[in-house]
Amino acid sequence: MLKKVISMALSMCLLVESVPLACYAENSTTSTYSISSEKENEDNDILDIASITAVSPKTVNDVLAQHKFTIDKIGHCFAAERGNDLADKIKGKNTRVVGDNNIKNGPDRLIINRDGTKTFIQDKYYGDITQGINACFENDVFRYIDGEGKPMIIEVPSDQYVDAVELMKTKISEGKIPGVTDPEKANTLVKKGALS
Structure with missing residues (x-):
């Protein structure tokens, strides 16, 4: 019984956060109402939400996945990963988002090329490109x-x-990217995303 109550509470928390408050407003044409009938309606709503979530575990995953896009200051980065992934798929590339595992300094996306080689991509979508490029470095060394x-x-x-290419050229000439010494290689290290 406790597991059911916890499950329903968790489901409510996840779903309530994603539903606009106006959905909870009650339209009533009468000025009087019964407290017991309101309680029954509330119980039925909780059961409906819990049963939908229980029947479709994918619902919770969808809610959690969509919640990422609303996180202040970084939600647009998650959206960019998905958008660029979709754009590459439309172009016929074998690609997928791999950054959901949150491995430190790991890739956001992976493209498996036709020859079997792998291309790892880190998306940097910032309002200011200087911040975006600087975020690629830790202790003045390229971290990806x-x-x-x-x-x-x-x-x-x-x-x-x-x-971004110009900034990367500067970083290369300063010796901040291991194994890369030619500033003209900056255009191979920076990829133009499908989104702005």
């Missing part, structure tokens, strides 16, 4: 290195691409 020791590709908003 794949399992083979190569730098991952940094995907930036399409309208910030030119500035």
Whole structure:
């Protein structure tokens, strides 16, 4: 019984947060109402929400996945990962979002190329491209290195691409990217995203 109560409470918390408050307003044409009938309606609503969630576990996952997009200051980054992933799929690429595992300095997306090689991508969608490029460095060293020791590709908003390449050239000439010494390689390290 306790598990059911906890399950219903958790389901309510997740679903209530994603439903606009106006949905909870009650339209009543009469000026009097019964407290017991209000309580019954409330109990039925809780049971309906809990039963929908119980019947479809995917619902909870969908609610949690959509909640990521509403997180202040970083929700747009999650949306950019999904949007760029979809754009690459439309282009026929074998791609998927892998950043949901939150591994430190891990990739956000993976593209499996036709020859079987893997391309790891880190999305950096910031309002200011200087912040985006600077976020790629920790203690003045490039932090996104794949399992083979190569730098991952940094995907930036399409309208910030030119500035991102210039900033990356500067970082390369300052020796901040291990294994990369030619500033002209910046255009291979920075990818123009499908979104702005």
